[in-house]
Ligand code: ISL
């Protein structure tokens with residue numbers, strides 16, 4: 443079916459933490475295969491699989507050393523082929539992660555690139571972005587410009603043998619590819635096409651909005667190392683590259699591509715997904731910034747009015763939005779925007795958040811474990827962290843004597859919160875692995891795990907399943923127009939979906955007070971939680987037709 447993705451519920455798998463089949467403590471492809479029936483049971487129509495390619499794991503697979511081989515810990519190409527065919531047997535599409543802003547420094551291209559600065563002799567030199575520094579010393583402060591990176595103070599690292607610097611928007615083990623180079627682009631397109639020829643159904647494109655850089659590489663406006671997206675995100679050439687990629691890879695295929703379009707806004711989004719679109723879908727992060735004051739580590743309270751504004755402005759900006767509360771880079775939604783003060787509160791707020799998000803017009807992307815109500819991890823010591831972003835951030839803070847504040851930030855927002863093992867049961871290691879997991883298991887698996895929740899009609903898991911089934915079987919929920927309903931009750935988020943002469947209304951109580959919505963909610967509740975006689979109890983939600 444054309445545009446199959448418009449009616450799918452996506453499920454994001456972080457393979458390292460999903461299911462370990464061989465007891466080495468690391469999730470793997472055979473582990474995923476063993477859980478496909480669970481995904482079918484849940485009602486999932488497509489999977490976004492985080493990187494499974496060969497990688498030294500400096501950034502957990504987002505540093506790829508071979509795009510056409512499988513990470514050893516995850517299995518091999520035969521396992522991959524089996525995974526794909528087992529998914530297709532169950533009518534589940536597979537969307538791969540495409541990480542082409544950068545490679546690993548252990549990728550063959552970079553090893554060759556680094557081997558000689560002589561561009562005439564070494565065609566690989568120009569595959570990456572090399573520049574002279576202010577002098578040949580390689581000392582901090584002599585970098586080609588003042589750009590900061592996502593993960594390190596400077597976005598440049600010095601190569602002793604050629605006395606030049608290479609650019610990396612992420613860690614020093616993730617050198618940025620030079621998209622100006624036509625050979626680089628052709629290599630990437632051929633690689634994409636080989637995966638398509640294998641039968642994969644699409645790609646989620648990692649930081650795709652940053653592949654084109656301002657060629658002049660100007661200094662950012664600030665003192666010291668300065669984060670300068672004005673020169674590396676949404677550059678004019680981005681659109682040339684994406685159109686070229688579409689033409690060479692996507693056109694004529696029944697595929698879906700969703701861009702992780704970091705720094706996208708409602709003004710520039712249309713250039714990507716409007717008419718003559720370059721991408722089918724995009725991820726925007728306005729909601730993920732809602733509880734930050736500047737840098738993500740500075741925590742601000744959730745503001746429901748701001749939430750409504752963001753949702754409604756994005757609904758107006760583009761025809762199809764992605765709907766998500768979390769992913770492998772974000773903390774757990776129930777800990778972040780729900781109420782985890784008691785188990786009961788956690789269950790009802792997790793259900794309410796699901797209703798609030800996944801019946802909006804758009805494509806749901808549920809992150810593994812979210813459907814169980816998994817929460818943030820109570821890390822007790824920095825040695826338990828595995829994520830390069832958090833580890834580097836803490837190191838920088840320690841140097842400034844700001845350990846405690848940084849640690850609070852990491853507990854609230856650190857990416858490892860989302861990366862603890864999937865909780866399959868309440869027993870040892872949550873049933874994730876027979877060995878020692880690569881990252882500590884969340885102790886909350888005793889209360890929140892798939893096995894127990896499957897048996898419990900009132901669980902978060904069974905509620906997600908009902909919600910997905912409702913959406914899958916309801917054209918208004920899938921295709922209907924969206925409109926905010928202004929009830930005047932400040933704690934309530936509510937919206938209407940309409941298709942032809944059919945409509946549904948959604949009401950969500952973001953507070954712990956009972957609210958009366960009887961004036962607006964005339965009709966029958968087809969799906970609800972904590973809803974009785976026109977009243978939403980604490981964190982109640984109702985879908986009314
Ligand atoms: O994780 C973030 C905030 O904590 C983001 O700033 C994130 O770094 C950014 O959205 C890009 O993310 C993607 O590319 C990174 C990788 O580390 C992330 O896991 C990936 O989702 C580099 O490949």
Ligand code: CA
Pocket residue numbers: 462463464465466467468469470515
């Ligand atoms: Ca394993």
